[in-house]
Amino acid sequence: MLTIDVKKKLGDFSLDAKLEGASGVTALFGPSGSGKTSIIGMVAGLMKPDGGRITINDEVMFDNATGVNEPAHRRRIGYVFQDGRLFPHLSIAHNLDYGRWMSGANRDEAQINRVTALLDIAHLLRRRPGALSGGERQRVALGRALLMKPRLLLLDEPLASLDAARKREIMPYLVRLRDEIKLPMIYVSHDAHEVKQLANRVVIIEAGRVVTTGKADLI
């Protein structure tokens, strides 16, 4: 269970959003510049809100009143960026292993095999990010976020930088992820078609405010 209540001033733009996430996929839907990415940036700890409170499963990530602000690296929240952001100097295998490496945990071969099979990336392990197509890169970015064993997965328009054919290529993997891995997800998108295909619930954001919340067929 995720509760978000954040205020943030960004230049002329002011964001004041209150919403809740549940199990399954919650879509943050709205036009570009409506503040969707800023909201999940604050959930991940990459941006500090000016006020409000963020909790996951009753664990406080940020609370302006008590001054709590867990740093991003201790939140254990997976983040898939729009541009993938695979580390260019590391092989795909090392990119996938990065979260495990930082946590100091033992390698979990079964989990690695499961995730690489789920995303069809096992054949890419020895390559470098520069040698991958856009679609492959996003699948690896998904795998990298999953393998850090997050308690919540944030997806920031993961398909937006891909062409239509690549989008159709990735979508089935996202659906599989939703159905096979019981992990709450927040999916940021301005594409109604994607949201309808993937989300259980949708939160409509406009100009930094939550407009409506409801089932995915709302849009």
Place this chain on the structure above:
Amino acid sequence: MFELSAEEWTAVALSLRVAAVSTAVALPFGIAIAWVLARKDFPGKALVNAIIYLPLVLPPVVTGYLLLLAFGRKGLFGEALASIGIVFSFRWTGAALACGVMAFPLLVGAIRISIEAVDRKFEDAAATLGANQAWTFLTVTLPLTLPGIIAGAVLAFARALGEFGATITFVSNIPGETQTISAAIYTLTQVPGGDLKALHLVVIAILISLVALVVSEWFGRRAGARVHGI
């Protein structure tokens, strides 16, 4: 004409040692300071910046004189350091210190530019994957900065090879101890008939500099390819 005398070889070997040691010792400090200047804001940053770049604009003789005041036998820190066995004055270590100080602005400048060029989005990605600031620096920022570090190190090495003014002011011109290639060339040009011998050293200085540049270009290109994920 390429028979070098023992004294000339000594000067060449000493120059290489002084340049290598000064670069190696300055490198970790240079990386740390470049990172702070690139990524942190603090009161007095402009002043710190100016002090680091000072050796670049001061007459080298002035820098050498200041080193003498600070690290000479009766200097500000010289006596205290001597009591724990660290002596700079009239030793090759002093030449290395002078070269390190003179090369430091070039080192910091090159590394700082390449740290500023590292996209912060990779550092954000590392944070979401559980890396704290120190690990992010070691596993992401530093490897992505590698071409700049190599360029900076070669620049510092070349600067150290060519250092003359600060070194000769601080530790004088003692054959076998502080007489580097530059100082040896200077000495040879002062004696009648020394010109030809000086020419030997001049050619060697050019060769060493060329090799350093070619090697750094090669390393830089390899590192650049890695950074671009190829």
